[in-house]
Amino acid sequence: MKDFSNRVTELFNIQYPIIQAGMVWCSGWRLASAVSNAGGLGIIGAGSMRPEILQEHIQKCKQATDRPFGVNVPLLYPEMDRIMAIIVEEKVRIVFTSAGNPTLWTAFLKERGITVVHVVSSVKFALKAQQAGVDAVVAEGFEAGGHNGREETTTLVLIPMVRDAISIPLIAAGGIGSGRTMLAAEVLGAEGVQIGSRFAVSVESSAHENFKQRIIQSNEGDTVVTLKQLTPVRLIKNKFYQKVQEAEWRGASKEELDGLLGKRRSKTGIFEGDLDEGELEIGQVSAALKKIETAAGIVQSVWEEYDSLKKSICS
CATH class of the missing domain: 3.20.20.70 (Aldolase class I)
Known part of the structure; x- marks a missing residue:
C-alpha cells in the first residue's frame, strides 16, 4: 500500500x-x-x-x-x-x-x-x-x-x-x-x-522488562522535566529523581548534579531495570x-x- x-x-x-x-x-x-x-x-x-x-x-x-x-x-x-x-x-x-x-x-x-x-x-x-x-x-x-x-x-x-x-x-x-x-x-x-x-x-x-512494565503502569503526572542545568530530560518520579530534586532545591552546582547523575544512571534504569536508583527517561505520553x-x-x-x-x- x-x-x-x-x-x-x-x-x-x-x-x-x-x-x-x-x-x-x-x-x-x-x-x-x-x-x-x-x-x-x-x-x-x-x-x-x-x-x-x-x-x-x-x-x-x-x-x-x-x-x-x-x-x-x-x-x-x-x-x-x-x-x-x-x-x-x-x-x-x-x-x-x-x-x-x-x-x-x-x-x-x-x-x-x-x-x-x-x-x-x-x-x-x-x-x-x-x-x-x-x-x-x-x-x-x-x-x-x-x-x-x-x-x-x-x-x-x-x-x-x-x-x-x-x-x-x-x-x-x-x-x-x-x-x-x-x-x-x-x-x-x-x-x-x-x-x-x-x-x-x-x-x-x-529496554528492560521492569522499565516497560513501569511505563504501562504510569499515570498522569508521574513524569517531570528535571536536570535543566545539564541536559533537560523528563523522568518518571522515583528515588533517584527525589535525590535530584533535593539537590536542585538546595542549589547544587552543575558538577554536583553531574556526579549524582553519573555515567550509568540511564543504563541502570532503562537497560538493567533498577526502578529505584536508575534514570527512568520517558515522555509524558507514557500515561496513555x-x-x-x-x-x-x-x-x-x-x-x-x-x-x-x-x-x-x-x-
Whole structure:
C-alpha cells in the first residue's frame, strides 16, 4: 500500500511518515529493523553505544531489513570522529543528529551522500539547522522524554511556529503516540511524526522488562522535566529523581548534579531495570500507554487510526 506520499516519505523512501525515535538503551537493531520492515523509518540510537557496538547493530540491521533505516547521533557524546567514520564505512544513508551544533557534522555527512535530520526544541535552533544545510528538522515539544528545551515550549505551540519559520520538511515529536496525535501534528504543519515512548515499550525495544512494565503502569503526572542545568530530560518520579530534586532545591552546582547523575544512571534504569536508583527517561505520553505491542503493530495502529480519522473529517 503506497498510496500516500509527501516530502517526508519521499526523503526517506518509506511507506508511512512515521519515524521511530533513536532512544538510548531502547533503540537497537531489532527495533529499528522491525519499524522499517513495517513501513516506517527505524532508527538505531547511537547514544548508548560504543563505536564497535554501533557498528555491530548497523550490520545486523542491514541483515534484518532491506528497507531504509537511520542512526541517531547525539553530537555531545565522545568518540564522534569514530562514530561518523563507522556511519560512512557502513554506508548508512540517513542520520538524525541531536543534542549539539548541527554545523559540526552536517556538511561532512551530506558531502558523502547522507540525508541529515536535526532534532530541535525551538524556532531559533530550527533556523540554525536549516542554515546548516540539513534536509529536515524534528521539532520536539516539552512533552518528550529527551532533548527537552529549556523554554518549555509544548508541541502544540512549537510545530506551527517552526513551520512558519522554515521551508524544509518538518517532523513533529513530543507527546505523539497515536493516529489522533499524528493527524493533529499534520494540521499544525508537520509532514511526519517521530514517536519515542510507544516504541520504547514495544516487544522489540531493548529496554528492560521492569522499565516497560513501569511505563504501562504510569499515570498522569508521574513524569517531570528535571536536570535543566545539564541536559533537560523528563523522568518518571522515583528515588533517584527525589535525590535530584533535593539537590536542585538546595542549589547544587552543575558538577554536583553531574556526579549524582553519573555515567550509568540511564543504563541502570532503562537497560538493567533498577526502578529505584536508575534514570527512568520517558515522555509524558507514557500515561496513555497500557500495553506492550510489536513494533509492526504500533506502526499499523498509528497509521490506520490516522487514515480513518482523516477520511472521516474530510468526507
